[in-house]
Each structure stands twice: as structure tokens, then as C-alpha cells.
Amino acid sequence: MGYSYRDAGVDIQAGNDVVERIKPAVARTLRPEVLGGLGGFGGLFKLDLQKYPDPVLVSGTDGVGTKLRLAFQMNRHDTIGQDAVAMCVNDILVQGAEPLFFLDYLAVGKVEPERVAEVVGGIARACETSGCALIGGETAEMPGFYAENEYDIAGFSVGVVNRDRLIDGSNIQAGDVLIGLPSTGLHSNGYSLVRKLFEGYSLEEVLPELGEPLGDTLLRPTRIYVKTILPLLAGGTIKGMVHITGGGLTENIPRVLPSGLGVQIDLSAWKRPAIFDLLQRLGEVDWSEMYRTFNMGIGFVLIVSAEDEKSLRQQLADMGETSYVIGRVLAGEGVSY
Structure with missing residues (x-):
């Protein structure tokens, strides 16, 4: 019998198990503007043009950095997702933008469904806190690339602000x-x-x-x-x-x-x-x-x-x-x- 993808270290079923585990957490983040659910090739979001008739989209991306090393050492993975979300939504907030949606990228050496669900669960809770929808993401299993029980996480968020409400600091003056x-x-x-x-x-x-x-x-x-x-x-x-x-x-x-x-x-x-x-x-x-x-x-x-x-x-x-x-x-x- 020939080799399978699983023999090479990639477990497709484990990835499917992760999706099932995270569905309830993701569902709690959804906004009325989200079209469709998990599983599509792209996340769909219909912008409310009555609320934002002259929209400017604002985007931001970031990771968590070497703070991840502490999560590995403590085997605690339920809060690190908040860092990924916060670093993105706080950045776009600076220009007056309401965060609309967030997507994550999680790269692992081996998919451990429980651990991945912890990480994504933290992302979902942070999305709820910031009022943005978790409309998609990617969990990439890369055997031999990451050490055992290690991973990296990054994400990006998109927000919107009406052009006349964009905050860019241009009217700041001495005495403020x-x-x-x-x-x-x-x-x-x-x-x-x-x-x-x-x-x-x-x-x-x-x-x-x-x-x-x-x-x-x-x-x-x-x-x-x-x-x-x-x-x-x-x-x-x-x-x-x-x-x-x-x-x-x-x-x-x-x-x-x-x-x-x-x-x-x-x-x-x-x-x-x-x-x-x-x-x-x-x-x-x-x-x-x-x-x-x-x-x-x-x-x-x-x-x-x-x-x-x-x-x-x-x-x-x-x-x-x-x-x-x-x-x-x-x-x-x-x-x-």
C-alpha cells in the first residue's frame, strides 16, 4: 500500500476535527453583515452603506512574537489569541475605524485539535470583545518545520470609518x-x-x-x-x-x-x-x-x-x-x- 499524506505528517482528519470544535465559538462572533459560514474559500461581508455612506476601509495585521514562547512553556493557550486580535483591532481603531472582521493564520508542526481549539477559542472571544466577526482563517500543518508542540500565529483585521470621521492627527496643535x-x-x-x-x-x-x-x-x-x-x-x-x-x-x-x-x-x-x-x-x-x-x-x-x-x-x-x-x-x- 502506498504512502498517504498522513504518513508524511499531515492529518487531514485532525484539521476537520478542529473546524467542528471551533464552530460554536466562531458563530458567536458573527455580525448581520456576514454572509455564509465557515468552509468557503473566502469570507463574505456585506458593508452597511447606510451606516457608512462614504466608507474608508482600514486594515491592520500583526502577530504575537516571542510571547508565544511563554505559552509553550506554561502549556497555556487560551489567551494568546487575544493578543493577535488586540494588536490588529487596536491599530485600526487609532484612525477611528470600527473593526468589522478578523482572519487568523495558525501554523503548527502537528495539529492537536484540543490545543488548536484553545488558541482559536481565544481569538473568537477577543473578536466578541471587539465586536468584529471571525469570518475565516487558516490552520497550516507543517511537519518538520516547527518544533513539537510549537506554533506561530498571526492575523489581520479590516475596519471602516466614514471619510469625514477619519482621524489622522492633522488638526493636532500645540496646547492639546x-x-x-x-x-x-x-x-x-x-x-x-x-x-x-x-x-x-x-x-x-x-x-x-x-x-x-x-x-x-x-x-x-x-x-x-x-x-x-x-x-x-x-x-x-x-x-x-x-x-x-x-x-x-x-x-x-x-x-x-x-x-x-x-x-x-x-x-x-x-x-x-x-x-x-x-x-x-x-x-x-x-x-x-x-x-x-x-x-x-x-x-x-x-x-x-x-x-x-x-x-x-x-x-x-x-x-x-x-x-x-x-x-x-x-x-x-x-x-x-
């Missing part, structure tokens, strides 16, 4: 205020440095500074800001927004500033989560390097005029959201602390 929203910790950036600094530590160890197992802190998923931000956009007062990812506050904030403007950040405006001070101490990392590598406790920034700051923060407070005035826009360039 930066309002920061807290992160849940490290989110998904800087993990190559994080892993280096914690070499030799057990992920089960409860460090006094953290008050919980180290692995719990390091694997905490990226926060999704969509449902906090979308209600604020109707007022038209937000001039610019920033998702604080790789590059930290130092590199990301200037991306939305018009030429000739910079910002002054007030580091006393918020309390850094303990993990950042711990990392700085362990590696004797220069503070300037910390602020250009990590989010330092601020995951998302809104830029508004000084006269709109109080009312916007009140809206946030009414939603139960903590916010901080973390700085101001000045004539100049870059970020100063």
Missing part, C-alpha cells in the same frame, strides 16, 4: 492634551528582552513585587480598547489616537503628530505597573530604553484640545474607565519626559 488609558501590563511587546532578563526564573515563582506567579504576569493578554473608544468618536472631539506597541511611548506618539510638534510627558501622572520597575532593575535598563521598548502602563492615548479634556474624561469615568492626563503637545519634535 494627551489622555492615557492604562494597559494590562506588557501587552505583546518587548518579549525578547523580557525573556532574556528572566532567564533562570521559574514561571511558577511568585515574586514579591508581583504578588502572583511570574508566568501569570507575563502571559496576561493585550487589552482591547474598541468598546471604550467607539462611543467617544461620535462627539468628534478626538484629534488623534495612539496604540502604544513596540517602540513604546517614545516612538509611537510622534507617528500621529503634524510636522513641527512634539509632546512633553508627565511621568508622575500615572503609577507604572510593578513589572516595568522589576524589569528595569533586573537588567539595569536605561529608563530611556524602557520608554522606547515598553508601554510602561499606558496602552492607548487620546489627543484632544484642552477645553475638551474634562468632558471626555467624564465620559470615560461614566463608563468605569480610568484615565490620566499624561502630557501636552508642544512646538518642537519628539517626546520629552
Whole structure:
């Protein structure tokens, strides 16, 4: 009897089992605009042109990076999908876009249906949180390419905003205020440095500074800001927004500033989560390097005029959201602390 694809390490039936396992989770993410279900060659989405008569589509793509290594070490795979979704939907949110749908790409050495369902289940829950539909994806079984029990994950999201509501930072001016929203910790950036600094530590160890197992802190998923931000956009007062990812506050904030403007950040405006001070101490990392590598406790920034700051923060407070005035826009360039 000749060889089969399964003999080469690819189990088609295991892939089919995954699809059946994830169907209920995917179904919970569907929006009325989604046409069809899982199994097609492409995901179908009918744009609501009454809600968006002059639509601009905004897309973003990202992965999770070396944070995945911690998921492998802890054999915990139910939250890593949120990182993949959050990194995409938060990025497109910056331009005022409502996330519409998300697709994932999961590459594995061997399809283990239970593990894959955990990962995709996390993706689906994050899609529910951000209000976007999981309309498709790919699980690629690649024997011999990935080490046993390892995988990589990436995805992309598409959103929409009416052209007259597009937020591009072009009307930001000196005197405007930066309002920061807290992160849940490290989110998904800087993990190559994080892993280096914690070499030799057990992920089960409860460090006094953290008050919980180290692995719990390091694997905490990226926060999704969509449902906090979308209600604020109707007022038209937000001039610019920033998702604080790789590059930290130092590199990301200037991306939305018009030429000739910079910002002054007030580091006393918020309390850094303990993990950042711990990392700085362990590696004797220069503070300037910390602020250009990590989010330092601020995951998302809104830029508004000084006269709109109080009312916007009140809206946030009414939603139960903590916010901080973390700085101001000045004539100049870059970020100063």
C-alpha cells in the first residue's frame, strides 16, 4: 500500500476535527453583515452603506512574537489569541475605524485539535470583545518545520470609518492634551528582552513585587480598547489616537503628530505597573530604553484640545474607565519626559 499524506505528517482528519470544535465559538462572533459560514474559500461581508455612506476601509495585521514562547512553556493557550486580535483591532481603531472582521493564520508542526481549539477559542472571544466577526482563517500543518508542540500565529483585521470621521492627527496643535488609558501590563511587546532578563526564573515563582506567579504576569493578554473608544468618536472631539506597541511611548506618539510638534510627558501622572520597575532593575535598563521598548502602563492615548479634556474624561469615568492626563503637545519634535 502506498504512502498517504498522513504518513508524511499531515492529518487531514485532525484539521476537520478542529473546524467542528471551533464552530460554536466562531458563530458567536458573527455580525448581520456576514454572509455564509465557515468552509468557503473566502469570507463574505456585506458593508452597511447606510451606516457608512462614504466608507474608508482600514486594515491592520500583526502577530504575537516571542510571547508565544511563554505559552509553550506554561502549556497555556487560551489567551494568546487575544493578543493577535488586540494588536490588529487596536491599530485600526487609532484612525477611528470600527473593526468589522478578523482572519487568523495558525501554523503548527502537528495539529492537536484540543490545543488548536484553545488558541482559536481565544481569538473568537477577543473578536466578541471587539465586536468584529471571525469570518475565516487558516490552520497550516507543517511537519518538520516547527518544533513539537510549537506554533506561530498571526492575523489581520479590516475596519471602516466614514471619510469625514477619519482621524489622522492633522488638526493636532500645540496646547492639546494627551489622555492615557492604562494597559494590562506588557501587552505583546518587548518579549525578547523580557525573556532574556528572566532567564533562570521559574514561571511558577511568585515574586514579591508581583504578588502572583511570574508566568501569570507575563502571559496576561493585550487589552482591547474598541468598546471604550467607539462611543467617544461620535462627539468628534478626538484629534488623534495612539496604540502604544513596540517602540513604546517614545516612538509611537510622534507617528500621529503634524510636522513641527512634539509632546512633553508627565511621568508622575500615572503609577507604572510593578513589572516595568522589576524589569528595569533586573537588567539595569536605561529608563530611556524602557520608554522606547515598553508601554510602561499606558496602552492607548487620546489627543484632544484642552477645553475638551474634562468632558471626555467624564465620559470615560461614566463608563468605569480610568484615565490620566499624561502630557501636552508642544512646538518642537519628539517626546520629552
